[in-house]
Amino acid sequence: MKFELPKLPYALDALKPIISEQTLNFHYGKHHQAYVNNLNNLVAGTEFENADLETIVKKAEGGIFNNGAQVWNHTFYFFQFAVAPKAIPEGKLLAAIEAKWESFDAFKEAFSKAAATLFGSGWAWLVKTDAGDLDIVQTSNAGNPMRDGLTPLMTCDVWEHAYYLDKQNVRPAYIADFWKIIDWKVIEERF
Amino acid sequence: MSFELPKLNYSYSALEPYIDAQTVEVHYSKHHQGYTNNLNNAVGGSELEGKTIEEILNGVSAQSVAVRNNGGGFYNHNLYWDVLTPGGANRPEGDLLKAIENDFGSFDQFVDNFAKAAATRFGSGWAWLVKQGDKLVVSSTPNQDNPLMDVADVQGTPVLGIDVWEHAYYLKYQNRRPEYINAFMQAVNWDIVNDYYKK
Ligand SMILES: [Fe+2]
Ligand SMILES: [Fe+2]
Numbered sequence: 001m002k003f004e005l006p007k008l009p010y011a012l013d014a015l016k017p018i019i020s021e022q023t024l025n026f027h028y029g030k031h032h033q034a035y036v037n038n039l040n041n042l043v044a045g046t047e048f049e050n051a052d053l054e055t056i057v058k059k060a061e062g063g064i065f066n067n068g069a070q071v072w073n074h075t076f077y078f079f080q081f082a083v084a085p086k087a088i089p090e091g092k093l094l095a096a097i098e099a100k101w102e103s104f105d106a107f108k109e110a111f112s113k114a115a116a117t118l119f120g121s122g123w124a125w126l127v128k129t130d131a132g133d134l135d136i137v138q139t140s141n142a143g144n145p146m147r148d149g150l151t152p153l154m155t156c157d158v159w160e161h162a163y164y165l166d167k168q169n170v171r172p173a174y175i176a177d178f179w180k181i182i183d184w185k186v187i188e189e190r191f
Numbered sequence: 192m193s194f195e196l197p198k199l200n201y202s203y204s205a206l207e208p209y210i211d212a213q214t215v216e217v218h219y220s221k222h223h224q225g226y227t228n229n230l231n232n233a234v235g236g237s238e239l240e241g242k243t244i245e246e247i248l249n250g251v252s253a254q255s256v257a258v259r260n261n262g263g264g265f266y267n268h269n270l271y272w273d274v275l276t277p278g279g280a281n282r283p284e285g286d287l288l289k290a291i292e293n294d295f296g297s298f299d300q301f302v303d304n305f306a307k308a309a310a311t312r313f314g315s316g317w318a319w320l321v322k323q324g325d326k327l328v329v330s331s332t333p334n335q336d337n338p339l340m341d342v343a344d345v346q347g348t349p350v351l352g353i354d355v356w357e358h359a360y361y362l363k364y365q366n367r368r369p370e371y372i373n374a375f376m377q378a379v380n381w382d383i384v385n386d387y388y389k390k
Contacts (some may be wrong), residue, residue, distance in 0.1 A: 030366040066313050119260050120334040121314035141314035154256070160315075162355035169221040169358065181261065 003053065004176045005036045006075050014083045018177045023165045028078060031161055035070040042067060057144050069142035072125060077157050082183035089184040093191045108179060114138050115156040115175045126154040128191060153190045154182065193230030193231045194244065196224050197269055205277050209374035211363045219272065222358055226335070233257040248339040259342070263335030267317055270387070271351050279380035289387045294327040299370060302376060304329045305353070309372045317354040323347035330357075350387040351379065 008028060013021040039056075042064045043049050048056050056068035088104060089097060101107035114136045115124035122140040127150040129135055134153075137145050145152050156178055163174035199219055204212035233255060234240055239247055244266050251259045282298060283291055297299035299321075308331040309318035318331040321338045323346070330338060330345035338347045353359075353375050360371035 018238070026365045050284065119256075120316075160361060164357060164361040165365070168217050170361075 003036050003039050003071060005033050006079075010083055015081055015181055018181050020083075020166050022162070026165070027157075027161060028074070032071070032074040032078070035067045035074065039064065039067040039071055054146070058137070058146055066142045069144045073142065073144060073155060073157070076152060077123075077155050080154055080183060080186045081132075081181045082186070085181055085183035086185040086188075087172045089188060091188065093184070093188045096132075096134050096191070111136050111154075111156070112172070112175045115158050115178075116172050118158050121159040122175055124158060125150075125152050126187070127152055154187050193235070194227055194265055195350055196227045197272070201277055202208050205344050206275055206378055209378040210275070210360075210371075214358075214362045215361070217362075218354075218358060219268075223264070223268040223272070226268065228259045230261035230265045233261055245339060248337065250340060251340045252342050259340070260335050263340065265338070267335055267337055267349075267352055267354065269386035270349060271354050274351055274380055274383050274387075275375075276380045276383055277378075281377070281379070281381065281387075283381045283385065285385070287295050287381070287388045290325075290327050290388070293321065295329075301327075301329070305351075306369070306372045306376065309353050309355050310369050312355050317355060318353050319345075319349050320351040320384075321345060321347040348387070348390070351384050 002132060009147075012024040015024065019027075023116065030180060043051070043056070046064065046116075048060055048064055048068075052141075053068060053072050056064060059074045060068055068125075088094070094104065097104055097107045101110055111124060111126060118124060118138045118140070120140060122138060125137050125139065125145050127135050127137055127145045129150060135150070137150065139145065156175065158171060158175075166176045193293060195331045196219075199215075202212075203215040203219075204216055206212075211343045234247070239254070239258065244262060247254070247258065247262050248266060251262065254262075282288070288298065291298055295304060303318060305318060308329050312318060312331040312333070312335065315336065316331055317335075319329065319338055321328050321330055327350075328347070330343075332338070332340075332343055335353070336343055338345055338349050340346070353372065355368060355372075360368060364371040365372075
């Protein structure tokens with residue numbers, strides 16, 4: 001099985017000025033594509049040659065894990081954005097957020113802090129535990145919460161390539177803008 | 192006493208065309224300054240006050256993650272800007288060249304090894320030319336770790352370091368890290384690397 005770069009549900013200039021077309025050209029067209037290409041090259045002739053992506057994310061190590069998880073993480077990241085997003089969660093997801101953090105605003109603050117303080121390259125995640133509760137976790141580099149038995153619901157890529165062309169060193173400005181394009185309809189479906 | 196951001200001995204545009212002025216400005220005045228400030232905040236009022244940065248890094252396993260990350264960030268960028276000072280020899284000479292040829296076979300082979308270590312470091316980090324006693328080796332470290340730290344896989348004295356955090360090259364090279372590595376190698380001042388080697 002060949003892994004393929006998924007087609008995005010929006011145009012590369014659709015998220016500007018929050019995320020510029022130039023950033024998406026590189027982030028999706030170069031980085032995400034390179035992870036797909038590397039993964040296809042690396043799995044050839046290994047036990048993962050016919051594995052699905054989720055199995056690779058959960059079980060692989062080294063280069064196969066790094067590239068496989070980066071394919072999964074980026075697809076998950078890009079597909080949570082929309083041009084006309086649902087701006088706030090409702091129903092069961094909102095109830096679960098309020099049960100954990102008291103309010104949607106307090107959750108946003110906690111998630112933003114997790115994204116801002118991850119040192120180096122990595123990801124901040126909203127996850128669901130086995131018990132059905134919500135939590136926020138950070139992973140370094142290609143890390144993915146599924147390896148710890150958690151279900152990812154939302155993620156913020158804080159590799160510098162995600163924001164450097166638009167915001168340079170000001171990661172908090174990228175995170176503040178991130179909320180404006182998150183489509184809570186997608187996150188509710190994942191929940 | 193607190194740590195101070197060393198003065199940059201050249202203009203932001205002095206590393207053109209290898210490293211662009213905007214990158215040097217943000218990298219030095221925001222990132223490097225940020226590590227310096229955060230290091231001072233982490234060290235201030237602790238038993239580390241008054242110690243040299245080398246002493247702190249040598250024993251970093253006993254310190255907080257803030258000391259490790261920002262102490263490393265401070266030291267690593269000091270070395271980085273220093274070895275990029277414009278002018279000087281564009282190849283190693285004398286004893287340093289001999290040591291490189293002895294330990295890597297040739298200067299070109301060293302450049303290959305060093306560039307490969309820099310290109311294959313996944314995520315943020317650094318690649319190093321490290322002096323271990325009278326031997327030279329190439330290594331790489333994640334994030335702001337370095338060979339002075341007692342947590343590093345390969346320990347010794349750094350004599351050359353390349354920053355491969357994306358902030359070091361993204362404005363000019365974007366995803367093309369190997370092009371940046373190649374440009375960096377052309378900008379290295381080997382007289383200054385030699386000074387570190389002789390220390
Ligand atoms: Fe990314
Ligand atoms: Fe840097």
